[in-house]
Amino acid sequence: MSTTTPEAPATVGDSRVNPVKAMLKSDRPYTVFAALIVLVVFFSVLSPVFFSAANFANIGRQTTLVTIMAVGMTFVIISAEIDLSVASILKLSGVCAALFMQNFGENWVLGAVVGLAVGTFIGLINGLLTTRLGIPSFLVTLGMLGVAKGLAFVITDTAPVLIDNTAFFKVFYEGTILGLPIPIIWTAAVLTIGGVLLHFTTFGRKVYATGGNAVAARYSGINTSRVKIYCFMLSGLLAGVASLIFAAQAHAARPDFADGLELDVIAAVILGGTSLFGGRGTIIGTFIGSLIIGVLNNGLVIIGVSSSWQIAVKGLIIILAVAFSARKR
């Protein structure tokens, strides 16, 4: 009906964009948020247990580890690298922290510092190997996945390291601030600091430039190697933070903790719209991506999907998300 004539340029057909298409094309967070809503509705229909405040608090707590590590992973992936070793860093940081507490009078501050330092140090090694030797980070961190995990088993003799320190438990898992469980507070803090760092500082801008066009970045005086090393260190540090929260939850650190968690972390980041090719991504997207993973993990259990199928389903989702972002290019 509305046959727009060429003489009426103000309302030419092309300029009226399909709102759904526009949303799909625009910055991903909206799309991802819509996917999150769909998932929540889906599980709520299938199970009355799912849609409750108590269960949402559960999801929040269960998602903490993934969200915190996904923030670090977002930096790494935007800089056009990848960190497959995060779950192993979590293991090693956790057991190192717990061993120090055990051997030095349950001093939780010392334990926490050691845990964070170990994570950051492994990130530094990842970064140095990737940038100085020019080995793809995919291979460096795949190797580190094995090294850190192996070390965690060696230094604990494969046994759990028990922690007995109420202050530690309070600070990292059991306490509340203003009625909010402390893991949620940690998550919010990491998201906020990560978001400011990525979107509002020169460092964040350097990360985008490094992943977008490394040559242009170097011509602009940006030390792209250093930027990448910092990203790996941040990823390691946040895996260290996650290890402390996990240890406080379990009252122990174990070398068999968090097996395969890197899959969830990377899935969260990619789902959140961060490009595996580098240069694109947001912290808010990563947050929503993490919530999707959390809702999936929780919802699949509630509706009775076996854990083996859960792994397969999550793998499939990563493939779909990557296919979608590759098609968008």
Add this chain to the structure above:
Amino acid sequence: MTDPASHPSPGAPLLSLRGVNKSFGAVQVLRDVDLDVYLGQVTALVGDNGAGKSTLIKGVAGIHAFDGGEFLFEGHPVKVTGPKQANDLGIEVVYQDLALCDNLDVVHNMFLGREMKRGITLDETTMEQRARETLSGLSVRTLKSVRQTVASLSGGQRQTVAIARAVLWNSKLVILDEPTAALGVAQTEQVLALVRRLADKGLAVILISHNMNDVFQVADNIAALYLGQMAAQVKAADVSHGQVVELITAGRSGDLGIQKAVVTA
């Protein structure tokens, strides 16, 4: 940077290279190159593909430092080992491949590596305002928005952004590596007019081009590289198209250029 009173007297070159060399592994790309660049003048740098033009200006820009030779800026010997040091001296470069980040917007690209800050966070408002001012000052070609990503720009618009980034910083020397190679007729005219305006404003400009018409239209000075050697640097008014073409293709033209036939590749 330096105050205007300390500018060298007119006639003294802003930039002087004396006997600079550059090798990549076993391949010597530049040998004993001399170059003088003056404030208020356009110096055209010409030479065949692979003659070493981009390599020469990348040395000046600190992308890969020269292996040897003298690098004088405002009469003083300087060591430029990185882009930041070149920028600090007042040297800005528009690279042949433009060197823009497609994933970032126009403002972000113009300030890349030199973002303005308020406290610890970026001062987006001031950066955007200065980007707008600079772009409208160039009046080369209008962009719809300074907040669109560079990926969405046309070739000419990308060129504009790259040039705007170079003139944003009150620079003394602006180097443009084949700025008109990808442009249409009208846009080429606009860029050449801009190049001339920069020199008339008192800046030193190095223009790399393969197009003799462009060179003779705006250049005061012509420096011809031949297989990594400086064949000759001459006043544009003193030579003809034909002579410059000979310098480019043979390294000599009459009594100009490299006299002893050497250089076997």
